[in-house]
Structures are given as C-alpha cells and as structure tokens.
Amino acid sequence: MSDQSLPADRRPWILLSPALVFITALVVVPMAFILVYSFYENIDLAQDVPAFQFGNWQELLTDSYYRTAIWKTLRLSLIVTGLAAVLGYIPAYVIAMTRYRHKWLLLLLLIIPFWISFIIRTLSWIHIFGNQGALNGLLGLLGLTEAPLSIMYTEFTVIVGFIHVFLPYMILNIYVSLEGIDQNLEPAARTLGATPWQAFREVTLPLSLPGLAAGCLLVFVLTGGSYVTPLILGGPSDFLFGNLVYDAVVTELNWPMGATLSFALLLFLGSVVVLYSKLMGMDQLSKAFGR
Amino acid sequence: MARVELVNIRKSFGALKAVHGADAVFEEGSFTTLLGPSGCGKTTILRMISGLESPTSGDIFIGERRINDVPVHKRNLGLVFQNYALFPHRTIGENIAFGLKYRNISPSDMAQKVKDALDIVRLPKVQDRYPSQLSGGQQQRIALARAIVIEPDVLLLDEPLSALDANLREDMRVELKAIQDRIGVTSIFVTHDQSEALAMSDKIIVMSAGRIEQIGTPEEVYNTPATAFVAGFLGASNMLPARVLGRDASHILLETPEFGQTAVALARAAALGTNRGATLSTGDKALLMIRAEKLTLGPAGGDAPQAVVENVDYQGQLARYFLRIGETRLQAINMIDAAPFLAGQTVSLTLNPNACSALPEDTSA
Ligand SMILES: Nc1ncnc2c1ncn2[C@@H]1O[C@H](COP(=O)(O)OP(=O)(O)OP(=O)(O)O)[C@@H](O)[C@H]1O
Ligand SMILES: [Mg+2]
Numbered sequence: 130m131s132d133q134s135l136p137a138d139r140r141p142w143i144l145l146s147p148a149l150v151f152i153t154a155l156v157v158v159p160m161a162f163i164l165v166y167s168f169y170e171n172i173d174l175a176q177d178v179p180a181f182q183f184g185n186w187q188e189l190l191t192d193s194y195y196r197t198a199i200w201k202t203l204r205l206s207l208i209v210t211g212l213a214a215v216l217g218y219i220p221a222y223v224i225a226m227t228r229y230r231h232k233w234l235l236l237l238l239l240i241i242p243f244w245i246s247f248i249i250r251t252l253s254w255i256h257i258f259g260n261q262g263a264l265n266g267l268l269g270l271l272g273l274t275e276a277p278l279s280i281m282y283t284e285f286t287v288i289v290g291f292i293h294v295f296l297p298y299m300i301l302n303i304y305v306s307l308e309g310i311d312q313n314l315e316p317a318a319r320t321l322g323a324t325p326w327q328a329f330r331e332v333t334l335p336l337s338l339p340g341l342a343a344g345c346l347l348v349f350v351l352t353g354g355s356y357v358t359p360l361i362l363g364g365p366s367d368f369l370f371g372n373l374v375y376d377a378v379v380t381e382l383n384w385p386m387g388a389t390l391s392f393a394l395l396l397f398l399g400s401v402v403v404l405y406s407k408l409m410g411m412d413q414l415s416k417a418f419g420r
Numbered sequence: 421m422a423r424v425e426l427v428n429i430r431k432s433f434g435a436l437k438a439v440h441g442a443d444a445v446f447e448e449g450s451f452t453t454l455l456g457p458s459g460c461g462k463t464t465i466l467r468m469i470s471g472l473e474s475p476t477s478g479d480i481f482i483g484e485r486r487i488n489d490v491p492v493h494k495r496n497l498g499l500v501f502q503n504y505a506l507f508p509h510r511t512i513g514e515n516i517a518f519g520l521k522y523r524n525i526s527p528s529d530m531a532q533k534v535k536d537a538l539d540i541v542r543l544p545k546v547q548d549r550y551p552s553q554l555s556g557g558q559q560q561r562i563a564l565a566r567a568i569v570i571e572p573d574v575l576l577l578d579e580p581l582s583a584l585d586a587n588l589r590e591d592m593r594v595e596l597k598a599i600q601d602r603i604g605v606t607s608i609f610v611t612h613d614q615s616e617a618l619a620m621s622d623k624i625i626v627m628s629a630g631r632i633e634q635i636g637t638p639e640e641v642y643n644t645p646a647t648a649f650v651a652g653f654l655g656a657s658n659m660l661p662a663r664v665l666g667r668d669a670s671h672i673l674l675e676t677p678e679f680g681q682t683a684v685a686l687a688r689a690a691a692l693g694t695n696r697g698a699t700l701s702t703g704d705k706a707l708l709m710i711r712a713e714k715l716t717l718g719p720a721g722g723d724a725p726q727a728v729v730e731n732v733d734y735q736g737q738l739a740r741y742f743l744r745i746g747e748t749r750l751q752a753i754n755m756i757d758a759a760p761f762l763a764g765q766t767v768s769l770t771l772n773p774n775a776c777s778a779l780p781e782d783t784s785a
Pocket of ligand 2: 462
C-alpha cells in the first residue's frame with residue numbers, strides 16, 4: 130500500500146513543476162533582484178552604487194509624503210471597490226437570472242471591451258468629460274451651462290476610469306457565483322413567507338458572497354497597483370502609490386528608490402491578499418475562477 | 421387546510437400555450453395527483469397555484485378566497501421542489517425554521533415545532549447538520565418537513581420522489597402518503613409516474629399537452645379512461661378502430677374486424693360523464709380499448725380470433741406478447757402457466773367484454 134501511495138503523493142508536484150519553474154524564473158527571481166536593488170544607493174541621476182544600506186527604506190518610513198500616498202491609495206481603492214461591487218452586482222444578477230435565450234450575448238458584451246486597449250478606453254473619457262467633450266457639448270446645446278464645466282482631471286474622473294476598466298472583473302466574479310445558485314432557492318424562500326427582498330437577502334446574497342468577495346479582492350488589488358489611470362485622467366494631486374514608483378524610476382531615474390517603493394507596494398497589496406485568505410479562505414477565490 | 425379550485429386557467433409563455441383552460445377542484449384534505457408526460461404543464465399549474473407564475477387568464481381560489489393577486493409570500497402554501505431546494509448555507513434546523521421566522525412565533529415554540537417536524541419525517545438527530553451532509557432521501561424528507569412545519573393550507577409537491585432511486589422511492593412514497601394522512605393537509609402531487617399516481621391518490625388529473633384529459637379516482641381513470649390518451653398513458657392497452665352498431669340501456673355494441681361484435685358495458689363506455697362530453701351513437705366511429713392484461717392467449721384453434729406471436733418479452737412471472745392479426749398489431753400481458761408461448765406460434769385470443777371500454781374516436785391522440 131505505502132509503495133503505491135508514494136508516487137501518487139508526488140504527482141501534484143510533477144504536474145505543478147512547469148508552472149513553478151516559470152513562476153520562479155519570471156517572478157521570484159526578478160523580485161529578488163528588485164529587493165536587492167532596494168538596498169543600493171543612488172548618488173546621481175541613473176547612477177547607483179551597489180551597497181547594503183537601509184537609506185531608501187528609512188526614507189520610505191519617515192517621509193510623510195509616502196504615508197499620504199499609501200493613504201490615498203487605500204482610500205481610492207476602497208471607493209472604487211465599493212462602487213464596483215454595488216454597480217457590478219446588479220448586471221451580474223440580471224444576467225444570471227434572465228430567462229433570455231441568448232444569455233451568452235450578454236456575457237459577450239462584458240468581454241468585448243477587452244478587445245480594445247485599456248489605455249484607449251481610458252483616454253476615451255477625455256472625449257466625454259473634457260471641455261470640448263460630449264457631456265459639455267450636450268449641456269451647452271441644451272443651454273444648461275454658459276461655460277463648459279471642468280470635470281476632467283479630478284478624483285471623480287479617476288474613479289470613473291477605474292470603474293469602467295475593472296467593472297467586468299467584478300461582474301464576472303459575481304455572475305459565476307450567482308450562476309451556481311439553485312434557481313429554486315429564492316422561490317422556495319418566497320413560498321415559505323419571505324418577501325422578494327427578504328428572499329434575496331437571506332438566500333441569494335449570502336450564497337453569492339464568495340464571488341462578491343473575490344471580485345472585491347481583484348478590483349482592490351488591481352486599483353491599488355495601477356498608475357496609468359490617474360496619470361491619464363487625474364490632476365496633479367490624484368496620484369496613487371504606483372505613480373510614485375513611476376516617478377522614481379522614469380522621471381527621477383532613481384532605481385533603488387523605485388525598487389524600494391515597488392517592494393513596499395507589493396508588501397501592502399500582498400498583505401491585503403493574505404488578510405482576505407484568512408477571512409474568506411483561498412478556496413473561495415479558486416472556486417470563482419475554477420468553474 | 422383548504423380546498424383549491426381552478427376556474428378556466430390558461431397560461432401562455434409568449435407564443436407557447438402551456439395550459440389551455442384548466443378547470444379542477446381539489447377537495448379539502450384530499451391527495452390529488454397531476455399526472456402527465458414531460459412538458460404537459462404540470463409544473464406550470466403548480467407554480468400558478470403557489471403564485472410563482474401568474475395565469476394569463478382564469479381564477480384560482482383557495483378556500484373561498486380568490487388568490488390571483490395575492491403575492492407568493494402571503495399564500496401560506498408549502499411547496500416541495502423536485503430537487504429539494506434546501507438552503508445550502510443553513511443548517512437543517514435553520515432550513516426548517518426558515519418559514520417560521522415570518523410567522524410571529526416565539527423562539528421556544530419555534531424550537532418545538534422544528535423538533536416536531538423532524539420527528540414527523542423521522543430524522544430527529546440532524547438539526548445541526550448541513551444539507552450537503554445528508555443523503556438524497558434524507559434531504560427530501562427535510563424539504564417535506566420545511567414545507568409542513570408552517571402548517572400550510574395546501575401542500576404542493578413537484579415530483580418530490582423523482583430524484584430518488586427505485587427502492588427508496590417506494591419507501592418514501594408510502595411514508596409521504598402516511599404523513600399526509602396524519603396531518604390531513606390538502607395535497608397536490610405532480611408526477612409522470614403512473615404507478616405512483618395510482619398508488620397514492622384520492623384523485624388523479626391526467627394531463628396532456630396543456631389540457632386536462634380526465635379527472636377521476638385511480639380506478640376510474642384506469643378502468644374507464646375518457647380518452648385514448650388516458651388509456652394509452654396508464655398501463656399498456658390496445659386501441660382498435662371500431663364502429664358503433666347500436667346501444668341499449670346497459671350496453672353498447674361495437675364491431676371490429678378483429679374481434680367481430682363486442683358488447684361493452686355502458687358503465688365502462690367512456691361516452692358517459694366524461695369531461696369531453698362525447699356521446700356515442702349508432703353508426704359512429706369509435707375505439708375499442710382492451711387492456712393488455714385482459715387479452716388472454718390460448719392454444720390455436722376454435723372459434724376465437726387467431727393471432728401470430730411476433731415477439732415475446734419474458735418478465736419472470738409474466739410475459740408480454742407482441743401479436744399480429746392480419747395487419748393489426750396487439751399487445752398482451754399474461755401470467756405464465758407452465759411455459760410461455762413462443763415467437764412464431766399461432767394462438768387464439770379471448771377477450772373479456774367486461775374488461776373492455778369504448779372510447780370516442782380521438783384524432784388528437
Ligand atoms: N418560464 C417559461 N418560459 C417559457 N416556457 C415555459 C416556461 N415554463 C414552462 N414553459 C413551457 O411550458 C410547457 C409546460 O412546462 P411544465 O414545466 O409545466 O411541464 P411539466 O409538465 O412540469 O413537465 P416535466 O414533467 O418535464 O417537469 C413546456 O413546453 C415548457 O417548455
Ligand atoms: Mg415539471
């Protein structure tokens with residue numbers, strides 16, 4: 130018996146090994162380089178001296194500018210996640226519950242935006258909210274405003290841009306968990322005396338929480354790690370932690386500081402994922418993807 | 421507990437007519453079965469009674485009250501779904517208590533009622549388990565307990581046994597009927613299994629393609645089917661085109677090419693008192709219905725009609741014979757005396773006129 134069970138125990142590792150090799154070579158090793166780089170010293174533009182010192186980390190922990198950035202990132206990610214959860218639940222619910230015969234079409238509509246580059250989708254908001262944009266054009270045409278409203282380059286446009294790009298992830302995750310719920314459960318609750326709203330709250334909502342949580346985690350992490358959307362749609366004060374990395378690496382050519390900041394962001398978002406898996410369990414997330 | 425009445429209920433889904441004008445009365449405390457093939461509209465009728473679907477036209481009464489516009493949660497009905505529909509995130513105890521929460525019941529009463537319901541379905545120790553930790557048969561009983569604990573006016577059961585395997589199914593059938601007898605709730609049971617319907621029901625409503633074909637006791641629908649569809653759906657039977665030669669007070673005389681003249685007792689002639697209202701009179705075309713088990717095979721010879729055995733389906737005590745007289749094909753199910761007749765053999769057929777029925781010719785079946 131034990132002779133036979135031994136190879137069986139090893140099989141998962143054999144199957145996992147290609148993935149593990151790739152992850153090690155393309156993620157773990159580069160990350161290790163970045164970690165090492167964070168201890169280097171930057172003496173001038175693009176001039177780094179190999180060293181083992183904690184100057185960069187010290188700066189990160191003492192300069193309140195970075196703390197502000199973390200706080201901004203946390204706040205904006207939470208806002209985007211919360212809004213996406215509410216805005217995403219409704220279409221997910223409609224798609225899951227509809228008796229419309231061509232449901233796949235509705236799902237296709239969710240996927241279609243991915244065929245267009247996310248940068249282009251983000252830029253498109255300038256044509257809507259800009260001074261010469263569609264919204265101002267319409268308001269002017271209707272005579273509702275004298276001068277164009279300045280909507281662009283605010284936190285609002287950044288949030289709109291994020292939701293636009295990340296909402297499909299939220300919808301798909303919620304949809305998958307709603308789809309897995311037996312369609313008779315809500316009717317069963319209603320025949321037992323629950324109003325439609327009570328039936329939803331007591332049955333459907335709790336059963337869809339794993340998908341909702343998985344969607345929230347994804348949107349939170351994706352928002353927290355991004356820098357392009359605030360760059361395109363935000364004003365000078367609408368920056369996220371990711372923008373600091375961008376500034377350090379691209380503008381200031383200070384790679385050691387950039388490495389420190391990236392690693393800090395990784396630790397921050399990583400701890401969110403760990404917290405999530407402590408609360409929800411990782412199998413919930415894999416369930417949302419695995420179906 | 422209450423009586424249920426459907427008055428000319430119709431239901432269309434877009435262009436599809438699922439139910440065409442159904443009239444039916446479900447007496448207080450009775451056990452009525454809706455029987456019919458898949459897609460004939462049984463579930464649709466049940467869902468309309470429960471309020472999950474609203475009829476396109478017609479009225480539904482529970483007791484004296486018209487309930488067409490009463491929302492589902494105010495109808496006080498117990499519905500048991502085919503797939504049980506237990507709440508997977510709630511324990512068995514919470515599942516059963518679910519309906520009680522909406523009924524102003526004190527926590528101690530609630531606990532007592534849950535316990536009583538579990539005793540009724542004979543699963544007293546599973547309160548704290550989750551539905552996924554129970555077997556199919558146990559889940560089915562919990563679904564029943566959850567529906568009866570709210571003391572519904574009407575208990576609706578949509579093929580509650582169909583997900584169980586054959587043995588469990590028969591046990592549950594007996595148990596379900598015993599529970600219904602004990603609590604005496606008006607019950608409407610949906611099935612497409614004729615033996616289930618015959619065994620359990622006070623009354624059977626046979627449906628086909630959105631229409632009610634016949635309403636009657638199990639004996640009535642089995643012995644005096646109102647239409648060819650009912651005859652064909654319940655048990656194996658032969659339907660021979662016939663001509664009405666005449667009728668008197670007690671009998672109707674039919675002629676078929678195969679069996680010559682057969683006098684069918686009028687009590688069995690479906691022409692009387694059926695919901696289709698067809699009456700047979702001299703010269704009409706009709707159908708002579710012979711149950712497969714009432715057609716007896718004997719050795720060849722004599723005056724009786726002679727048939728050729730084309731095939732034999734050996735079933736232990738019984739044999740099912742596929743026969744041919746001229747171009748007409750017949751089925752017979754006989755007990756096996758010593759040895760069954762064999763394929764290719766010629767046999768004589770006897771038929772007991774008292775076990776035959778006359779039906780109006782039915783072009784739709
Ligand atoms: N929501 C719906 N939308 C469209 N058509 C429907 C809907 N519900 C039922 N139907 C159609 O109505 C007809 C009757 O369906 P119903 O579910 O009542 O059949 P049934 O007798 O319960 O069959 P089964 O024994 O297979 O459960 C079917 O043709 C079905 O396709
Ligand atoms: Mg059905």
